[in-house]
Amino acid sequence: MKRFAVVNYKGGTGKTTTVVNLAHALTLKGFKVLIIDTDPQGSAGYYFGLSPQKTLYNVLIEKESISDCVVNVRHFLDIICSNERLFPAELKMGSMKERELVLKSQLATLSGYDYVFLDCAPSMNLLNQNALLFADEVILPVSMEYLSLIGVKQLLKNIKIINRIFNRKVSITNVIPTFFDRRNKKSKDIIESLKRVFLNMVSTPVRTCTSLSEAPSKHKTIFEFDPDSFAAEDYYKITEELLYGR
Numbered sequence: 001m002k003r004f005a006v007v008n009y010k011g012g013t014g015k016t017t018t019v020v021n022l023a024h025a026l027t028l029k030g031f032k033v034l035i036i037d038t039d040p041q042g043s044a045g046y047y048f049g050l051s052p053q054k055t056l057y058n059v060l061i062e063k064e065s066i067s068d069c070v071v072n073v074r075h076f077l078d079i080i081c082s083n084e085r086l087f088p089a090e091l092k093m094g095s096m097k098e099r100e101l102v103l104k105s106q107l108a109t110l111s112g113y114d115y116v117f118l119d120c121a122p123s124m125n126l127l128n129q130n131a132l133l134f135a136d137e138v139i140l141p142v143s144m145e146y147l148s149l150i151g152v153k154q155l156l157k158n159i160k161i162i163n164r165i166f167n168r169k170v171s172i173t174n175v176i177p178t179f180f181d182r183r184n185k186k187s188k189d190i191i192e193s194l195k196r197v198f199l200n201m202v203s204t205p206v207r208t209c210t211s212l213s214e215a216p217s218k219h220k221t222i223f224e225f226d227p228d229s230f231a232a233e234d235y236y237k238i239t240e241e242l243l244y245g246r
């Protein structure tokens with residue numbers, strides 16, 4: 001079971017879009033996938049049109065079993081949703097023993113999935129630290145804006161600190177350029193900067209694509225809403241890179 005945290009402290013860089021579409025693409029290839037939304041905004045559940053009774057709050061605070069809190073959304077695809085209740089959850093976790101490891105310990109017996117994707121909030125909070133300590137690898141979607149690079153530096157620094165304090169080896173293994181426009185010099189400059197730091201960890205970019213912004217309102221992934229779009233092509237390629245390398 002491979003665990004990916006999809007993180008960027010900057011908002012709106014395509015984290016949730018990446019989680020939903022990579023997860024669905026992997027199920028179409030026959031893998032079993034679980035999405036865990038750790039963001040109190042609850043966007044991942046919204047993508048699938050859910051407003052569930054049980055959320056990650058029940059797992060983290062009420063210590064309920066995972067099987068009681070997952071919702072099946074597609075063949076081979078389950079999700080543990082989140083909503084605004086997760087905000088007080090974070091406050092409660094603050095006073096727990098080993099507060100950074102609550103998610104890891106609650107999910108210690110998790111099995112039956114090939115891939116787990118954690119959709120993270122755009123902030124440096126305790127839930128994100130929990131996500132980084134549960135994950136083996138980090139996927140970093142970076143939008144083609146100069147300010148995105150600041151968030152990337154902060155994340156690298158925090159991962160280093162977490163690895164040192166908790167004796168872990170979590171690392172960024174996939175950097176996904178998002179909102180890419182090949183006609184735009186800024187897009188090319190930012191990809192060059194990313195490649196200087198992350199070398200071959202930089203994936204195929206996801207082009208800016210209207211269908212991708214319309215799909216959530218229809219509660220569909222890009223492979224259902226517009227399978228012939230650029231974005232479907234890009235996310236399919238990125239999935240192949242995850243599976244077979246680049």
Ligand SMILES: Nc1ncnc2c1ncn2[C@@H]1O[C@H](COP(=O)(O)OP(=O)(O)OP(=O)(O)O)[C@@H](O)[C@H]1O
Binds near residue numbers: 014216
């Ligand atoms: N390549 C793209 N082209 C066009 N629209 C996109 C693209 N990727 C994402 N979007 C849209 O941009 C918005 C932000 O994307 P998304 O919600 O995935 O970002 P996020 O990083 O999860 O945001 P947050 O930090 O708030 O959690 C959404 O409306 C989404 O549909």
Ligand SMILES: [Mg+2]
Binds near residue numbers: 039119
């Ligand atoms: Mg999001």
